[in-house]
Amino acid sequence: MSSDCIFCKIINGEIPSSKILETSNVYAFMDISPLSVGHCLFVPKKHSITAHTTDDDTLSEILILMKKVAIAAGFETYNILQNNGEIAHQAVLHTHFHLIPKNSNDDGLIIDWRPKEVQDIETIRDKILNNLVL
Numbered sequence: 001m002s003s004d005c006i007f008c009k010i011i012n013g014e015i016p017s018s019k020i021l022e023t024s025n026v027y028a029f030m031d032i033s034p035l036s037v038g039h040c041l042f043v044p045k046k047h048s049i050t051a052h053t054t055d056d057d058t059l060s061e062i063l064i065l066m067k068k069v070a071i072a073a074g075f076e077t078y079n080i081l082q083n084n085g086e087i088a089h090q091a092v093l094h095t096h097f098h099l100i101p102k103n104s105n106d107d108g109l110i111i112d113w114r115p116k117e118v119q120d121i122e123t124i125r126d127k128i129l130n131n132l133v134l
């Protein structure tokens with residue numbers, strides 16, 4: 001736990017939340033600033049800042065729980081969003097996944113997708129292949 005982390009405070013009950021579920025590893029609750037009705041958050045109970053510093057079991061469990069909540073809520077169209085780092089729009093520095101229903105072009109997640117001309121994709125591919133641990 002990080003003492004100044006808002007999500008750790010929510011998990012510990014110091015800040016109230018509209019809880020959906022809680023397991024030994026994961027806490028899920030309704031987002032207080034939703035992009036659409038049903039927008040909710042899934043967080044590891046053990047404080048971490050990014051997905052790549054979160055343990056594998058918790059990451060796996062979160063995705064399965066998101067699927068179950070999407071089914072329970074009847075979401076047919078939705079986005080799963082997970083941001084790492086402030087420049088990548090991570091507002092709370094505790095790993096979290098957004099489940100965001102999309103009901104129209106005007107609600108939910110709005111994506112400004114701008115593909116770039118990239119000259120060299122082999123250098124990063126080689127780096128991945130040289131360092132990848134499976």
Ligand SMILES: [Zn+2]
Binds near residue numbers: 001002007008047094
């Ligand atoms: Zn935290």
